[in-house]
């Protein structure tokens with residue numbers, strides 16, 4: 261009897277040990293998976309934090325760039341406007357000559373400030389959200405230029421448009437913006453044409469005016485033009501400026517575009 265009880269007990273214990281081993285065997289991989297999942301979550305959180313920091317830094321840089329731009333552009337124009345208006349008031353009070361010329365130049369200056377201001381409020385969301393193509397955006401931009409400045413401006417698009425990466429489209433928009441601002445500020449042009457050509461393997465942008473032109477010195481003189489060259493290089497493209505006294509100015513941007521290459525290659 262005792263031997264029988266002992267045997268039952270031994271069998272029970274063996275059963276318990278076997279079940280324990282079985283459960284541990286199941287549990288171990290599950291625990292390993294849980295630890296791996298936990299590690300992955302931690303890594304994902306770190307990555308999200310890193311991206312958020314990067315986005316914050318980019319936004320801060322953009323803000324200070326805009327502040328600098330406003331300081332050099334609109335704020336400067338408004339300052340000039342305010343002191344020149346005071347001078348005009350004095351001329352008017354004394355009945356002196358030259359008032360009409362002063363007022364004409366002030367009107368130009370105010371349009372320049374308006375053009376600068378419009379640059380910051382131009383709605384780029386349709387382009388960013390893929391609701392408007394690049395050529396439609398440039399068309400709207402050029403129409404606005406014409407409305408503000410009164411200089412006839414036309415957009416010509418050739419080739420079939422393929423969507424560019426957003427960084428390229430945005431860069432191109434900014435190059436049009438600065439080139440048009442230069443036309444208004446410096447060219448004294450009677451018209452301007454913006455040509456957007458989608459050709460095999462590249463996109464070509466030209467902003468050409470028939471104004472007074474200028475002598476190109478060194479790396480394109482001012483900040484605006486060297487910024488344009490730098491922007492073109494960042495996009496993997498090239499910026500060429502053709503100008504000369506009395507010859508008008510043509511700014512040409514050439515950007516490689518693998519998408520137009522694929523399209524042309526297939527058809």
Ligand SMILES: Nc1ncnc2c1ncn2[C@@H]1O[C@H](COP(=O)(O)OP(=O)(O)O)[C@@H](O)[C@H]1O
Pocket residue numbers: 442443445446447448469471472473474480481482483484485486508509
């Ligand atoms: N379309 C243009 N027509 C005539 N002159 C121009 C034109 N674009 C640029 N320039 C000349 O090149 C200079 C440098 O231009 P830019 O680098 O944009 O600087 P900014 O516009 O601040 O003067 C201008 O001051 C002007 O003399």
Ligand SMILES: [Mg+2]
Pocket residue numbers: 438441442482484485
């Ligand atoms: Mg400029």
